[in-house]
Amino acid sequence: MVKKKTGSKKKEGKKKIQAKKKVKAKKREETKFIGRTTKIRQSKPATVIEWPRSITHIHTYGMVSPFFEGLRKGEMRATLCPNRECRENRLWIPPRAHCPDCHTEMIWKPLPNPVIGKIYTFTEVVYAGTGIELSTPYWQVDVEIPGLATIPKSYLLYGKPYIGMKVKAEFRTKNPTNTVLDYYWVPYEG
Numbered sequence: 752m753v754k755k756k757t758g759s760k761k762k763e764g765k766k767k768i769q770a771k772k773k774v775k776a777k778k779r780e781e782t783k784f785i786g787r788t789t790k791i792r793q794s795k796p797a798t799v800i801e802w803p804r805s806i807t808h809i810h811t812y813g814m815v816s817p818f819f820e821g822l823r824k825g826e827m828r829a830t831l832c833p834n835r836e837c838r839e840n841r842l843w844i845p846p847r848a849h850c851p852d853c854h855t856e857m858i859w860k861p862l863p864n865p866v867i868g869k870i871y872t873f874t875e876v877v878y879a880g881t882g883i884e885l886s887t888p889y890w891q892v893d894v895e896i897p898g899l900a901t902i903p904k905s906y907l908l909y910g911k912p913y914i915g916m917k918v919k920a921e922f923r924t925k926n927p928t929n930t931v932l933d934y935y936w937v938p939y940e941g
């Protein structure tokens with residue numbers, strides 16, 4: 752009994768201390784500027800400021816998430832329409848959650864490694880738009896992959912492309928970007 756009483760007294764004591772601290776925290780300090788100052792770009796005929804802004808874009812890959820998981824693991828995963836009556840029985844990359852032809856939910860089919868394709872067309876990117884995270888100039892390549900209904904776009908890591916050139920898919924499994932940039936093509940001899 753004695754111990755219990757002592758215990759309860761101690762608790763009360765702590766509560767009192769906490770309450771005092773709270774009162775202290777409520778004291779308001781002088782308002783401070785916590786932002787970043789801006790640069791003045793020009794002052795005539797009017798003031799123009801340079802004000803860097805950044806946002807965090809939160810985006811779900813939803814039902815096509817397995818595609819990005821595959822890239823992280825060095826695997827190219829395509830989608831396939833399981834509807835036997837559908838006219839499109841080829842694979843899709845980039846993947847589709849639902850069949851564009853009959854709207855049936857797609858199933859996943861990993862492509863056997865190595866993934867070998869042929870350059871269908873290409874273009875040299877010299878001036879990339881804002882947000883492109885590849886150094887310029889780079890070769891953007893459209894690659895035909897056997898069995899696919901699509902001709903996906905990606906980039907050639909090195910070498911000079913030509914139409915019909917054989918290329919092999921490689922994956923950014925170390926330090927992945929978790930975007931479609933996690934696969935790219937390299938020249939393939941064979």
Ligand SMILES: [Zn+2]
Nearest residue numbers: 832837850853
């Ligand atoms: Zn279909």
